[in-house]
Amino acid sequence: MRHVFCVRIGPIGFRVGSDWRAPIDALSDLYRYYPAPNLPDFTVRLEATRPWRRWIRPSIAIAGDYTLPEAAPLPLAQGLLAAEMAMNLQLALGGRRYLLLHASCVERDGQAVLMTGESGAGKSTLATLLAAKGWRFMGDEFALIDPDTGLVHAFPRLISLKNAGIAAALAARPDARFGPLLKDTPKGDIRHMVPDALSVGAMDEPARPALLLYPHYGAASETRGVPASESFVRLTQASTNYVAMGEAGFGALARLVRETPAHAIDYPDGAAAVAQVEALWRTR
Amino acid sequence: MADALILARALADPQSLALDTDWTGLVTMARAEQLLGTLAWRLDGLPLPEDVAVLLADARAAAENGRRAALWEAEMARRALAPLGCPVVLLKGTAFAAAGLSAARGRSIGDLDILVPRASLDAVEAALLAAGWEWVKPDPYDDAYYRRWMHELPPLIHRDRDRMIDVHHTILPLTARVTPDAAALLADARALGNGLSVLSPEGMIVHAAAHLFADGDLAGGLRNLWDIHCLLCEGLEDDPDFALSVIEEAARHQLDAATALALRLTHQMFGTPVKSYTHPARLDLKPRPLDRLYRRRLLARDDWGRPTRPFTRFAFYVRSHWLRMPPAMLARHLWTKWRRG
Structure with missing residues (x-):
C-alpha cells in the first residue's frame, strides 16, 4: 500500500498500510521507541x-x-483511532498463540495484577494510576496468557483514554507524551497516551499472574473475594478467543483461576482504588 | 502487480521457495485465501526463518483445533439425525477430515455441509430444529427462494455452539442447467462406520468441481482447487487411471466440462500428475484459451491480502448468476432483491 508502518507491541507484530499519510505519521510518532517486527x-x-x-x-x-x-x-481525522481499533481487531479475532483476556495489567517484582471488567469499570484508568505509582504498565486492552507457561505477556499498546479519563491521566502523568485529542468519535472524546519508558523497555518480559481483580467504579470502597469458579465464568466472557483456542484455552484459563487469588473491588475514586489494590497486594 | 502465483507455487512445490521470499506477503495472501493452515503443513519440516516457523506452527495448531471442532459438529448432527435412519453424507472439509484425507491437512473448515435424500428433507429439518439449530435468514423471500430453487435448506445455526449447518439434497441449485444425479451420489457413498458417510473418491472431486466451476463466482477458489489436487493425488496413488474414473463419474452428472476444467487447471497450477486420455473416455489436458481467465481469477489477490482484478471478478460474478438460473428468472430475482434493498 502507499504508506506503511510496522511495529511490534510485546510479542505481536503488526503491518499497517494506509491510503493516506496522516495515520501512518501519527503511528510512527507515537510508537517511535517500539521495535519493528521481523x-x-x-x-x-x-x-x-x-x-x-x-x-x-x-x-x-x-x-x-x-x-x-x-x-x-x-473520518480521516480519526485515523489514529482507526489504526488502533484495527490492530486490536486483528489480535482479538486472529490471535491463537495466547489466551486473550480483555484486561489491563500491571507488574511489580515479576508478578502481575490483572484487572478486568465491563467498559467503564475503570481498568484503563486504574492501570494508568498504578503505573504513576511505580508499577510497570503491561497493557490496558489485552492480557496475553501463554498456555504453556501460565505467564502473562505484555501488550503495551498506546493507552486509549476516554472522556473523563483524559484529564485524570494528564493529572497523573503530566510528563507523558499524548496523541492528538480526537473529538466526537463513536466512543466519545479519545486521546492516546504513550506508555512510559519502563513499560516499553521491559515489554518482552512476561510476569507471573498474582492477582485477578474485578474493579467496579462508582460505589463505596469494598473488597470481596471471588471464588475460582466465578472467576472462570467471568473470564470466559472477557476472552475473545477462549472458544477458538479449544483445549489449550481451557487449560490456560483453568490454571489461571486455580493459581491466582481473585477479588472484586468497588471504589469511589482513583486514589481509593489504588489504596485498595496495594492493600490486596500486601496480603496476597 | 503481485498476484497469488507465489502462493500456488509454494503449495505445489514448497522446496522452490527462495530464502528471500516475501514471507509477509505470502502469509497475508494465504490467510486471505483461507490457505494459511494448508501452507503451514506443506512447509512443515523445511528450514525456515524462525519467526515464519513460529507463525506457521500457530497456524497448524489453529487448524487442528478447527478440525476437532468440525468433527464434533458432525457428531452433534449425527446424534440429532440418527433416529431418522436416513443416510447422512458429510461434504467438503468435514468429509475430508472425517475420512482422514490429505486435503484436510491444515484446511480451515467453516460450516458443516451434509447431503441427505430429498425425501428425508422435512424430517431432517424437524430433527435439527428440535436439537437446537435455528434459522439464520428471517427474510420470507429468501426462505421461499431457498426452498423452491436451491440445492440446500436455508442455513441453520446452532443456538449454543454458534455453528452453521447446510443441509443439501443435491449438489447444484435446481435452477442450474445441469442436473447431477443426487441419488447415485448417495448410493455410492462410503460409510465411515459411525452412521455417517462420505462421497466416493470420484464423487468428492466431481462435487468440488461442480461447486467451483458450475456454481459460484470462484470466491475462495484457490482452496477448492487445492482440495481437488489433493483428492486426485490420493486417488492416483491407488489407481494410476483414477482420472478416468473421475471423468466417467462426472459424465453421469453432466459435469464433464466442469470436471475436465478442474483437472486441467490443477494440472497447470499445481502440477497434479494426471495425464490425457482418448479412450475409453476423453480427457485432454492441453490448455485452452479460456483457462488463462480462470487462472487470472483464481490468483486475483495481492500481497496485502486485497482482492485485485475487479473486472475479472465482476465477470465471474455475472457468470455465476448466468449459470445458476435462466435469464428471465435471473431478471425477476435481481429485481426482487434490488427492490428489497
Missing part, C-alpha cells in the same frame, strides 16, 4: 471506503486479515 503477525489496511473517498470527505474503512462486516468507517 515478521508481522497481522496486516491492517486503512482503505478509502470508495475510490473517491480518498480525497472527497476522506473515509477510512477498517480492513486487514480479519474484518468485521458491521464495522463503521471513520
Whole structure:
C-alpha cells in the first residue's frame, strides 16, 4: 500500500498500510521507541471506503486479515483511532498463540495484577494510576496468557483514554507524551497516551499472574473475594478467543483461576482504588 | 502487480521457495485465501526463518483445533439425525477430515455441509430444529427462494455452539442447467462406520468441481482447487487411471466440462500428475484459451491480502448468476432483491 508502518507491541507484530499519510505519521510518532517486527503477525489496511473517498470527505474503512462486516468507517481525522481499533481487531479475532483476556495489567517484582471488567469499570484508568505509582504498565486492552507457561505477556499498546479519563491521566502523568485529542468519535472524546519508558523497555518480559481483580467504579470502597469458579465464568466472557483456542484455552484459563487469588473491588475514586489494590497486594 | 502465483507455487512445490521470499506477503495472501493452515503443513519440516516457523506452527495448531471442532459438529448432527435412519453424507472439509484425507491437512473448515435424500428433507429439518439449530435468514423471500430453487435448506445455526449447518439434497441449485444425479451420489457413498458417510473418491472431486466451476463466482477458489489436487493425488496413488474414473463419474452428472476444467487447471497450477486420455473416455489436458481467465481469477489477490482484478471478478460474478438460473428468472430475482434493498 502507499504508506506503511510496522511495529511490534510485546510479542505481536503488526503491518499497517494506509491510503493516506496522516495515520501512518501519527503511528510512527507515537510508537517511535517500539521495535519493528521481523515478521508481522497481522496486516491492517486503512482503505478509502470508495475510490473517491480518498480525497472527497476522506473515509477510512477498517480492513486487514480479519474484518468485521458491521464495522463503521471513520473520518480521516480519526485515523489514529482507526489504526488502533484495527490492530486490536486483528489480535482479538486472529490471535491463537495466547489466551486473550480483555484486561489491563500491571507488574511489580515479576508478578502481575490483572484487572478486568465491563467498559467503564475503570481498568484503563486504574492501570494508568498504578503505573504513576511505580508499577510497570503491561497493557490496558489485552492480557496475553501463554498456555504453556501460565505467564502473562505484555501488550503495551498506546493507552486509549476516554472522556473523563483524559484529564485524570494528564493529572497523573503530566510528563507523558499524548496523541492528538480526537473529538466526537463513536466512543466519545479519545486521546492516546504513550506508555512510559519502563513499560516499553521491559515489554518482552512476561510476569507471573498474582492477582485477578474485578474493579467496579462508582460505589463505596469494598473488597470481596471471588471464588475460582466465578472467576472462570467471568473470564470466559472477557476472552475473545477462549472458544477458538479449544483445549489449550481451557487449560490456560483453568490454571489461571486455580493459581491466582481473585477479588472484586468497588471504589469511589482513583486514589481509593489504588489504596485498595496495594492493600490486596500486601496480603496476597 | 503481485498476484497469488507465489502462493500456488509454494503449495505445489514448497522446496522452490527462495530464502528471500516475501514471507509477509505470502502469509497475508494465504490467510486471505483461507490457505494459511494448508501452507503451514506443506512447509512443515523445511528450514525456515524462525519467526515464519513460529507463525506457521500457530497456524497448524489453529487448524487442528478447527478440525476437532468440525468433527464434533458432525457428531452433534449425527446424534440429532440418527433416529431418522436416513443416510447422512458429510461434504467438503468435514468429509475430508472425517475420512482422514490429505486435503484436510491444515484446511480451515467453516460450516458443516451434509447431503441427505430429498425425501428425508422435512424430517431432517424437524430433527435439527428440535436439537437446537435455528434459522439464520428471517427474510420470507429468501426462505421461499431457498426452498423452491436451491440445492440446500436455508442455513441453520446452532443456538449454543454458534455453528452453521447446510443441509443439501443435491449438489447444484435446481435452477442450474445441469442436473447431477443426487441419488447415485448417495448410493455410492462410503460409510465411515459411525452412521455417517462420505462421497466416493470420484464423487468428492466431481462435487468440488461442480461447486467451483458450475456454481459460484470462484470466491475462495484457490482452496477448492487445492482440495481437488489433493483428492486426485490420493486417488492416483491407488489407481494410476483414477482420472478416468473421475471423468466417467462426472459424465453421469453432466459435469464433464466442469470436471475436465478442474483437472486441467490443477494440472497447470499445481502440477497434479494426471495425464490425457482418448479412450475409453476423453480427457485432454492441453490448455485452452479460456483457462488463462480462470487462472487470472483464481490468483486475483495481492500481497496485502486485497482482492485485485475487479473486472475479472465482476465477470465471474455475472457468470455465476448466468449459470445458476435462466435469464428471465435471473431478471425477476435481481429485481426482487434490488427492490428489497
